[in-house]
Amino acid sequence: MNARAQKEVDVRDVVAGYSAEVDILRGISLNVMSREIVCILGPNGCGKSTLLKTVAGFLRPRSGSVHIRDEDVSQIPVHRKVRSGTIGFVPQTDNVFGSLTTWENLALGGQFMSKTDCAQRIEELCNTYPVLTRKLNSPAASLSGGERQVLSLARALMPRPRVLLLDEPSAGLSPKTLAEVFEAISATRDKEGISVLMVEQNAMEALRISDRAYVLSVGTVALENKASVLMNSPEMRELYLGGRPH
Numbered sequence: 001m002n003a004r005a006q007k008e009v010d011v012r013d014v015v016a017g018y019s020a021e022v023d024i025l026r027g028i029s030l031n032v033m034s035r036e037i038v039c040i041l042g043p044n045g046c047g048k049s050t051l052l053k054t055v056a057g058f059l060r061p062r063s064g065s066v067h068i069r070d071e072d073v074s075q076i077p078v079h080r081k082v083r084s085g086t087i088g089f090v091p092q093t094d095n096v097f098g099s100l101t102t103w104e105n106l107a108l109g110g111q112f113m114s115k116t117d118c119a120q121r122i123e124e125l126c127n128t129y130p131v132l133t134r135k136l137n138s139p140a141a142s143l144s145g146g147e148r149q150v151l152s153l154a155r156a157l158m159p160r161p162r163v164l165l166l167d168e169p170s171a172g173l174s175p176k177t178l179a180e181v182f183e184a185i186s187a188t189r190d191k192e193g194i195s196v197l198m199v200e201q202n203a204m205e206a207l208r209i210s211d212r213a214y215v216l217s218v219g220t221v222a223l224e225n226k227a228s229v230l231m232n233s234p235e236m237r238e239l240y241l242g243g244r245p246h
């Protein structure tokens with residue numbers, strides 16, 4: 001990060017939940033600076049995906065705010081943010097259309113672009129992810145789990161979003177494929193110059209490509225620090241990973 005880095009995502013004191021009676025997020029604040037990869041970690045059910053859904057706009061905060069750049073987007077629904085290129089959202093597994101080809105899946109992400117722009121953007125993204133070039137005319141159902149995840153990532157990038165939101169990009173992947181998907185995420189940040197906020201279960205692998213991370217516990221932030229610090233933090237290891245640093 002350089003001195004001119006600016007805040008891309010600014011979540012302030014967010015309280016949110018699925019029913020009026022229960023708060024899942026109990027006053028969460030976090031931020032993502034430009035070109036940062038920030039990871040949200042924590043045990044099952046602590047509210048990681050709920051937080052991502054609230055930043056995306058699937059869920060509206062009961063109180064608090066979500067700013068992207070300087071705009072309060074708390075009340076703006078997800079489809080409007082995707083269309084305006086404010087965010088790209090990559091949900092968990094099984095999110096490509098199996099009967100459509102790789103090219104057609106990508107074109108869906110470019111449905112609000114002109115045909116020429118859309119075709120150019122597909123070519124650009126295929127240069128970043130050569131695996132897609134090789135499978136451009138194959139039905140997405142014939143792609144491996146990792147390839148589908150890269151396709152899903154590339155589709156979200158079609159409208160050139162400023163912020164990419166990823167919900168457990170490594171879910172269901174083998175260790176080798178998982179490493180390739182994380183590599184693709186890291187390459188994306190470098191090449192596209194965007195900010196990434198991702199939820200992950202594979203804490204150590206995610207921390208390796210992250211700049212900072214927030215560790216949640218029952219809807220609140222329990223720890224926040226640079227990824228390199230958290231990777232070696234005994235507190236983090238004991239609380240969430242079940243071991244001390246080697």
Ligand SMILES: Nc1ncnc2c1ncn2[C@@H]1O[C@H](COP(=O)(O)OP(=O)(O)OP(=O)(O)O)[C@@H](O)[C@H]1O
Nearest residue numbers: 018024042043044045046047048049050051199201
């Ligand atoms: N659509 C929903 N309706 C009602 N409650 C929900 C819904 N989605 C999640 N919850 C509840 O919200 C709480 C937090 O869930 P969330 O999915 O945010 O946790 P998480 O940290 O992402 O968990 P995991 O690591 O297991 O995916 C859980 O108690 C869950 O049961």
